[in-house]
Amino acid sequence: MTASSSKLNEHDQIISALQQLVEPMKATLVGPSEIIVHDLTRLPNSIVAIGGDVTGRSIGDPATDKLLDAVASGNLRTSIGYRTTSPSGKELLSTTAIIRDSTNQPVAALCINRDISGWEVLHSLTGALAGLSLPISAEEEQATTEVFVRDVDELATLLLSRAVAESGVPVDEMRKEHKVEVVRLLKARGFFLLRDAAETAANALACTRFTIYNYLNEIEGE
Template structure:
């Protein structure tokens, strides 16, 4: 497949079929990942599960795939949770073109909250014993996604930005880069404000961490 846009009718029909099969507790989302990341959703069924709609952004997992941090982004049968506390059993399948470039994704999020309440009697339905815990955040606005990643990088370092040394800030920038944060449009402005650094300093930090990572990868070859 070379373009999500050109195959939109077929892909929309497919997600409609998946949603019909599993009912209104299953959200099915089609992302066009050639678009700006703040508006990747081009089709969605049962958006009430995560509160998203057409024109909203993708999740943090998609950023990692686009950044190249995760080589094989397909994930099956993982558990995640919405901001409202719904427990979801999810699968994400990425679409590539003939050059092997990631151009889209189909994601399924089944709300199993009611099943969890009766887990002792219907454990075979929830399949929790066969799932892995993955932290995925569902947001409508890409700025919320960037806020989440900034908070996560601070948690990774284990101290507030005001107490971070240069080395710790470099580590935090590397974390953000690996998570694909800089694929978000105008992310640099928010990152600079968060770390109280200039754009010149940010670009230097990025050059440093990317060069270091490249050297480390080459040394392992």
């Protein structure tokens, strides 16, 4: 058996094991929740298993902006008990566990999202009835911005709009340095892992696809 086939088998075994854990893990959670497995070799459409429905996503849907950013920056790490918000506006308590193979390479992300909006209401009501301000745990105080998108086009639009907004200059007033900065932000956040990314960026920045490639080469050479 070659090293490459052994590596592939290990990857498949890890993904298969995680997929089999989804339903048992979901069954242990109280209240609205979901368990999601991302295969990081399939980015951006990385969801390969899902149990429950809190964020409205399905198998084959893409990673969140937060996960894509972590992959692009090489900053993949397990995050436990952070707060975020579902597409319907519900408060979520989330955990993302990065699963690595025997060579310490990231293979998958196992994500848990729990809808805690009902508990928030109960927490506030209990405190009001008791005349107390009940404390929130340190883990639950952590907040992050994570967007749960349904398709790659939605993810691309999100990343583009953020990068353009951060440049502080409307596209029709941008000079080269502004567009290079937008491309730099997009590259850092994993935008160019998406399908037809260069063409999408070119359309948004009113330039050609080849200009985007030139900007990327310029950034790589810095």
